Amino acid sequence: MIDVPTPNGVNGTSERVMKIAGVSGGVFDRFRALEDLAKDPSIDVLFGDWISEISMTFRGHQRATRPADAERLAFEMSFVAALKPAIKDVAKNKIKIVSNAGSCDPEALAKVVQQVVKDYGLDLKVAFVTGDDVSEQFREALKAGEKFPSLPSDTPIDEWGVEPVCAQAYLGGAGIAEALTSGADIVICGRVADASPVIGAAMWYHKWGREDYDQLAYALVAGHLLECSSYVTGGYYTGFKKELLQVNNCTNCGFPIGEIQANGEFIITKEETAGGVVNVHTVTSQLLYEIQGPLYYNSDVTARIDSIKLEEEAPNRVRVTGVIGLPPPPTTKIGITAQGGWQAEVHFFLTGLDIEEKVELVKRQTLESMGNYRKEFQTLAFNVTGSVAVNPNNQASATVDLRIFAQSRNADLMSAGQHKGVAPDEPSFGKWCIENCLQGYPGGTPAMDLRQSVGKPFFEYWVALFPQEKISHEVHTHDGKTIAITPPTNSKTYPRQQDSYDTSSPLPLDTWGETVKAPLGHIAHGRSGDKSSDCNLGLFVRHADEWDWLRSLLSVGKLRELLGEEDKGKKIDRFEIPALNAVHFLLRDHLDRGANSSSTYDILGKNVCEYIRCKLVEIPKVFYERGII
Known part of the structure; x- marks a missing residue:
């Protein structure tokens, strides 16, 4: 120093x-x-x-x-x-x-x-x-009846359905x-x-x-x-x-x-x-x-x-x-880990016409192969990524990815015994997905690297609050001393629900005259991300005179409209940072249990922003003509 x-x-001073x-x-x-x-x-x-x-x-x-x-x-x-x-x-x-x-x-x-x-x-x-590491304190509180409600969903931990193995503050x-x-x-x-x-x-x-x-x-x-x-x-x-x-x-x-x-x-x-x-x-x-x-x-x-x-x-x-x-606050966040089970996936490439029907054919054949075993899966999803261009110029732009994703607590079912070193000839997720290829859809092509079809363990993560006074926070110095760090002596209890509101006095769209229908992201910057299964989304504009339009446009109701089929119907919080021309949303429990166990590609919520920015909205022409981002 x-x-x-x-x-x-810094302000003309030396300090x-x-x-x-x-x-x-x-x-x-x-x-x-x-x-x-x-x-x-x-x-x-x-x-x-x-x-x-x-x-x-x-x-x-x-x-x-x-x-x-x-x-x-x-x-x-x-x-x-x-x-x-x-x-x-x-x-x-x-x-x-x-x-x-x-x-x-x-x-x-x-x-x-x-x-x-x-x-x-x-x-x-x-x-x-x-x-x-507050695993022991967590277990004691659990035995004493503490519910540890989830921060994203407010669900008590006894409804989680898995066994916690550790907790970290x-x-x-x-x-x-x-x-x-x-x-x-x-x-x-x-x-x-x-x-x-x-x-x-x-x-x-x-x-x-x-x-x-x-x-x-x-x-x-x-x-x-x-x-x-x-x-x-x-x-x-x-x-x-x-x-x-x-x-x-x-x-x-x-x-x-x-x-x-x-x-x-x-x-x-x-x-x-x-x-x-x-x-x-x-x-x-x-x-x-x-x-x-x-x-x-x-x-x-x-x-x-x-x-x-x-x-x-x-x-x-x-x-x-x-x-x-x-x-x-008198509490801090803790993350509680449990082993959720085993997960695996198989990919097929679908090209050209009749994509929806081809997916349906794969789904029916795969479920029939599984028979009653399908009840063993906690998650079984058939997800299509991409779309076929109109009159495509090459085969890649006419091809989509069908991902069959499964999670189960039955390790044998997910890996045909391979996790035990057993020969892969038992009933298994991967076998059921692949065995229908020769009676499958036109052009049927699986991804040839099938290592993902062998189950691997996945973990679930539960985020809750924990009293700081029950944490043994210590520093261990270079010379062998241990120094206890006391919890804050002055703290404040805050409501679990932060302030959430739509904008005050929204202005009608015709305030700015003629509009252009274009992607929101042509003039709005943004960023999104995850905290456990919550997803946050912040959007802002470059110029101060665009702020009234953005805040008036982006209500919670409008965001649900833009989300379309991605709207989970769960609570969405909203607040504003006027000096930054920014609107912020918190999509509660939006990410399918969070990054550790999500069945989607967007495990970190980072693409929610890019999805919303590509949606069409009415943008005042005077703003749009300044040039897109």
């Missing part, structure tokens, strides 16, 4: 500003970030997100079901692969690292990292944070702050909330107290913007055609950097030497990603975000203001 002027100045860079948005992100950004001595902290709901279910089940004497590897080893080429520069430039790659074994990963430090002959101190940043304050150079966490590393780092750097709510709320929003790495620098950006493709600026999008001031306000920027773009629209897109409503909850603080303001101060530099801090 050095007193230096902020790059380009302490923490530079923190997001170097991973998931276990699969580009490994180069940690190595490249460790070379920048102006950066104070590097942090990365190495886990997801999907990986946590696998790791949680792995940890909960392994023998007591088994090797402890329920963490993300890819973090170590990314760390090794960076570690000398991390030490040289005195940069701190915070990572959640500990997943379900932060202690085990910390020991691996300590060995890496030793192997390189460096003097870096490693700490780790525990307490996210989303921890806040206070433990990370304590670890850094105690001298740690590298902090290994398990399941902390996505933004918690930034909150913890900012608390440490600026010496904020646990009731500095405005500052903590800014850090929460900064963490939300930074934690998905290049999502905020051009990734998933609906303006990619003009701002990335046309200028050939898409092959190496820079990783994001936040510059956080002592009062909490911050700037989002990126690596200067890499591609991509940071502007008000990319930041708005990421702000709208995976939020739930006007209140953003964390174990440390609650941020009110419908008052937020963004200003582009310079190319690739966006200032964030207007965030309001409130006390945290």
